[in-house]
Amino acid sequence: MINFGLSRISRLLESTVLPWRAIHVAGTNGKGSVCAYVSAMLNAGGIPVGRFTSPHLIDRWDCITINEKTVAEDLFLETEQKVKNFNLAADIGASEFELLTATAFTLFAQQKIKIGVVEVGMGGAEDATNVIQDPLVTVITKIGLDHQAFLGNTVEDIARTKAGILKRGIPCVVDGTNTQQVLASIHEKAIEKCAGALFRVPLDGSEKLAKVWDILSKDDYEHHQQTHIMLAYEALSIALNSTQTISENLQLLPAVRNTVWPGRLQTVSIKDLTGRAQPILLDGAHNVQAAEVLDSYVNRRVRLTNDPVTWVIAVSSGKGVQDVLTCLLKPHDRVIACEFGAVSGMPWVQPVKAKDIVSVANILGLHNASVHERSDAVSALGIATRESQGGPIVVAGSLYLVSDILRAIRAATNPKSG
Structure with missing residues (x-):
């Protein structure tokens, strides 16, 4: 409230x-x-x-x-x-x-x-x-x-x-x-x-x-x-x-x-979660302005080969899903949509349904894109790891999604802290 x-x-x-x-x-x-x-x-x-x-x-x-x-x-x-x-x-x-x-x-x-x-x-x-x-x-x-x-x-x-x-x-x-x-x-x-x-x-x-x-x-x-x-x-x-x-x-x-500001252009390892050797990029970009900044960074620092970017996306209800995806996605990119979990202390914050994000991605008409939905962040990362085949993975759309992933990494790395 x-x-x-x-x-x-x-x-x-x-x-x-x-x-x-x-x-x-x-x-x-x-x-x-x-x-x-x-x-x-x-x-x-x-x-x-x-x-x-x-x-x-x-x-x-x-x-x-x-x-x-x-x-x-x-x-x-x-x-x-x-x-x-x-x-x-x-x-x-x-x-x-x-x-x-x-x-x-x-x-x-x-x-x-x-x-x-x-x-x-x-x-x-x-x-x-x-x-x-x-x-x-x-x-x-x-x-x-x-x-x-x-x-x-x-x-x-x-x-x-x-x-x-x-x-x-x-x-x-x-x-x-x-x-x-x-x-x-x-x-x-x-x-x-x-x-x-x-x-x-x-x-x-x-x-x-x-x-x-x-x-x-x-x-x-x-x-x-x-x-x-x-x-x-x-x-x-x-x-x-x-x-x-x-x-x-x-x-x-x-x-x-x-100075480290977690969740913003942050590179992390998910090896303990999915076995992937290559690091991934996390960014809580959740509006058009932030998505434009992330897009610029990805184009200059991440899209260094012909490999498509595999995006793991969750979005808070009330945000402009289509506007954000339009900024980020390019032909041949992959999208794995998911939903973040309950946000402690902020019960009014709810995720957009993963299937609705997939629908928007389909409307945008990605050419030969692979579009999946998974209910939670860790499952989505597992799909992303398999789909990307070592290519770049970027997590975006919500700082709450980033939080879920960082929390999962901490729990996998140090089970006592989970």
């Missing part, structure tokens, strides 16, 4: 002092990556930092980190139970995401972090994370069509909704690769909210950009990753403006090299 509004989260946190300041990140795509980069650099600088992103990937608590380490399970469960008890006692009626947000923010206070890097769950002004009233800086990443039923039918509407996190006098860093219409919508909202300065990145040819890529190797990153790094660095620089010099901020950049 998705409930917007700040009344319930405000009541959940009414007795909790939030002594930390935030870097608050909204957008359609790239939010999590920006949060990961910022958090890594803050941690490298010895600044106590907490990170809250959503959804979780494998375990419910892995969406919360303290100083770049996932919060301990027992500490998470203990804090969550206290939040839930208060919710019941005070008859607040908070949603699952509001309870999770309150748990994360309470943990940040308990662990005495200095800066919280917080990803918006959905939307902006009425998202539970927007209980943050005095952030150090806000960030708006790439805006695209997603969650239209909740956020608006056009990218301009969605941009205005997400720009609801802007605050009076607080600067905002904006992904300058957005369309002019989106940038205009954000600018209008900034005026309405009396926000601080808007910093548009990347600033091609700027001295700051040159210094960043003097330290990092630009060729090591995809174009969208380069933008995410610049967004993160600009946000970091603004957040630490009063305490650190430019040279000190630049010294934190190498932390980006070791």
Whole structure:
């Protein structure tokens, strides 16, 4: 169940002092990556930092980190139970995401972090994370069509909704690769909210950009990753403006090299699951914008031979299956459709039926394509392993599918953790 509004989260946190300041990140795509980069650099600088992103990937608590380490399970469960008890006692009626947000923010206070890097769950002004009233800086990443039923039918509407996190006098860093219409919508909202300065990145040819890529190797990153790094660095620089010099901020950049954001262009082995020797690619691309990025990557880095790509696909209900498949599939590719399992803490998230994905793939008219359906991710990987005959396999369509596969890999590798 998705409930917007700040009344319930405000009541959940009414007795909790939030002594930390935030870097608050909204957008359609790239939010999590920006949060990961910022958090890594803050941690490298010895600044106590907490990170809250959503959804979780494998375990419910892995969406919360303290100083770049996932919060301990027992500490998470203990804090969550206290939040839930208060919710019941005070008859607040908070949603699952509001309870999770309150748990994360309470943990940040308990662990005495200095800066919280917080990803918006959905939307902006009425998202539970927007209980943050005095952030150090806000960030708006790439805006695209997603969650239209909740956020608006056009990218301009969605941009205005997400720009609801802007605050009076607080600067905002904006992904300058957005369309002019989106940038205009954000600018209008900034005026309405009396926000601080808007910093548009990347600033091609700027001295700051040159210094960043003097330290990092630009060729090591995809174009969208380069933008995410610049967004993160600009946000970091603004957040630490009063305490650190430019040279000190630049010294934190190498932390980006070791930043891993699972489920996004991630290469993994499924040998313990299916016996396949070759690694596969996982990406949670679930909307057109993300699918276009994945398609570009696959065309340049994966389609290196004449072998077709074997796709393992699952999609959340309400997403544009045909739009995503149209972006990804090429003639002679194979499709194995499946369904992800129940999502812990988010019972409203349901998969599109595998047979319906197959129907869409058939409508697209793949030439000589092999199209199968299997009910679960592991079975689909087994079919993909046999069908691909060592050729490339890419898993996409839903981060929840990626979660199922990573969870299965962990269980196969270390049965005690499953």
